[in-house]
Amino acid sequence: MELAVLSLHVQTNVRGIHVVLNSAPAPEEPNLAARGDKPARAAGRAVKRTVDLLRGLERLQHASNGRAVTLRALAQAAGLPRGTACRYLQDLVETGAMRQPVPGKGTYVLNWRAPKTRAQAHPSPWMVSRLTRLQGQTGQIALLFTPYTLSTPPKRLCSEIVWGTHDPVWHDALDSAPLDADAAGLVMCAAMDCWPRDREKAKQLHQIRENGYAIGPAPVDTHSLIAAPVMHGRTVDGAVAVMPVRHLMQSSRRRADCIQAVLEAAGAMSGHLRGPLRPAA
Structure with a gap:
């Protein structure tokens, strides 16, 4: 007997969002070894690049006492080409993880404060x-x-x-x-x-x-x-x-x-x- 699963479809129109449940045959299990698990590896790389950029920004911003960090410095810290780093940074800006103090100037700051492990001096x-x-x-x-x-x-x-x-x-x-x-x-x-x-x-x-x-x-x-x-x-x-x-x-x-x-x-x-x-x- 062939198993059946419910597939979820989201349709939108001027009246709003509608969810439609359809009955369909169960798909075959994908052969991950045959295809090399490329989507999983790509997702892993994306996560690593995002984390590297966030950690790099936190470290460099802390080193400069909270000042904005340039795209060039962030790309170098994460080991990424500038174009690649720029695309990831733009996504992080859109999600609210970081922001650009001056839009279009290629500098970034975190939207949260890095924890301070010591008393901080404040020069005039x-x-x-x-x-x-x-x-x-x-x-x-x-x-x-x-x-x-x-x-x-x-x-x-x-x-x-x-x-x-x-x-x-x-x-x-x-x-x-x-x-x-x-x-x-x-x-x-x-x-x-x-x-x-x-x-x-x-x-x-x-x-x-x-x-x-x-x-x-x-x-x-x-x-x-x-x-x-x-x-x-x-x-x-x-x-x-x-x-x-x-x-x-x-x-x-x-x-x-x-x-x-x-x-x-x-x-x-x-x-x-x-x-x-x-x-x-």
Whole structure:
């Protein structure tokens, strides 16, 4: 006896939607092996691409403190051609998962807030404007850091990044690291009164304090970090830095220009600081 199934048909007309149930022979089971299960594989690829784009946007948006992310950066993060990424992003915009702050400009933000795992500093618009000026002067990625001494060990947090024309890059240690991990933290340590008992470390901090800046490897591979302290009176409120590609620092002139620009930015920020950069405890 031949089995029968009900097939569902949805018909629309000016009077509305009508559902019609028809009796029809049961279809044969498809031979997935013979056809290679192509629809299933295609659906799997689509899901993976969508997830990769969402995760990439969340990561890059968090790295830039909530700023919009470009199509180019998202395509690179997801490992997709720009055209493919653009089609998927448009679908995500239409479904409400993300939006374009300026329609047609090719930048995207999530429609939900990424969870914060730490206290977040909020630099003033003037400080962000001065940081943007530093980025324009040097052509390098410019960053603003703040100390977080309530943690164990004490840390330095990245509170603002101006990428300029550079593609956003991400590393956990760029967001948060111990004070003695890199130049940004070391300049803040050097400006504080509490120095380590270790003679070599104390000597290093003394030299940094004399120079007024620190330079060393950045958390991101192939980059260097040049930082100077931002002071609020006699209190260390943060550090300003640029993160050039390491090979550029082989030029003594370019290195000197970056150091001078960072020192000038630190002096301007210290002189115009109206409140602490530190996040609330």
